[in-house]
Amino acid sequence: MNKNFIMLAQNSKYNYVEQACVCAMSIHSTIDNANVSLITNDKVPEKYLDLFDNIIPIPWGDLAEKHEWKIHNRWKILHVLPYDDAIVLDTDMLILDDISHWFEFLKKYPIFFTSRVKTYRNEWVENDFYRKKFTKHNLPNLYTGLHYITKDPFAFEFYSVLDKIIQNWKDFAGDIQKEASVDVAAALAASIIGCEESVTNSNVTYPTFVHMKPNIQGWKDISETWQNKVSAYFTNKNELWIGNHQQQGVFHYTEKDFIKEDIKKIYESSLGIL
């Protein structure tokens, strides 16, 4: 079975390419024979080039050029996908376990979105602190941070609607929120097409990820960052601990300064990257 992953990275004031490289290292550290592709126009450091079997330029110009939050090229992922199927990941994620078996489940779907995420304590997030608009507008709770795509015509249709929504944000979603959001766009696309049941499944326990937005962790107080609330440790065996909990599966760290030199060095050392 193919185990394909793809990410899109566009540097801004943050180095998303470096995040993608760390994510790719985490994939190769946990999953044998995984394929990882990166879509980017930015330079990938020489030592990380071998992590990717394809480095693909963003096609058809840079639609995110004028935007700080660069989501406007996301819809192109499917069009340049070098595989028959793949899991699309946000760059600020770490794969901490072999999740190959997820593909066995995912291959039943032309396109699939995670709709339930977890806290670092492996508890399902029930709180809509960051998703009030989803609740208010009764939108399907889709997360594009981890989703699965294939070259099925239905997936192309979905991505085409996604593109139209993002490029015409004011018309489609200006009343919902000012800034374009891929998650809201995907939820709107699913609503417009009427395909929620076909693109997610809230009864399954995976695919999912640990979502480290601070105010959905079940803590008493609201916090700007999770790193101020709970300690993180990365061991020499590539294990990530948050507080008293060893992390499993996919970890979405969300805070750009989480990846420090020590984490990179440990991954590099385990993969023999000099």
Next chain:
Amino acid sequence: MSKGILVFAFNNSHINYISQAIELSKRAKRHLNLPVSIVTDIEIQNSVFDNVIFYNLKSQNIKQYYDGSLSNKGLAFKNDARIAAYDLSPYEETLVLDTDFLIADDKLIHCFKQKNDFCILTNAVDIAGFRDIREFCHVSDKSVQFYWATIVFFRKTELNKIFFDLLNHIYENWYHYKQVYQIEGRTYRNDHAFSIAIHIMNGFVDNDFAVPIPGSVLYTTDRDILYEIDQDDFVFLIEKEKRLGEYTLVRTKNQSVHVMNKFSLDEALKNE
């Protein structure tokens, strides 16, 4: 395979845990038809217990005992014997219960019928409904899941022996574990030690060493008052939200309840 209930009862200057244990034993025989052994530090001559096991406590804490929302006292809290339950229990299959658990149904018999070797109370339901229950969800704000040592079922297996040895280790190094798991307050609590030990036995992840005991269990806190016991009918005064010293009358029937107000439990037992 021998089956039975183990209770721990150590009186202090105001609370008669042994009379609570006697009540529990009578109820256990009536509803569950199980023998009851008591672990204590004084001599007891009461035929409701199948075994009286003497235990020298290692230490004691001081804890604030509330008697409704307006009254409290700092009293000796002798709770370190429970970590020795594995060695003390005369049964192959043991149900450990708090003495302040008023049995009024036969739900717990299912512990002995299910296949898991270690079960513990997780589905505890506050009878009041409005109180902040986060302290019963996690041992501290950012730490691990909370388990109630109020009801624990275990079989004598090698793995459970390791669990109880680990509990003993946690107890002996309580200051360290209290820090690591960010537990506030000075009092050693079995709930916390059991929760930490389960987390460790689970390999520091969400796992299946401990499974919930069958069903859910109602509890009232020490801010509430047990007003009356009439066989399996219990009448409580449940504290009102934002109205200190005011209560709502609640009655339960044929339903077991964990009664944390020890003063009113003692009083109700005297009047039963």
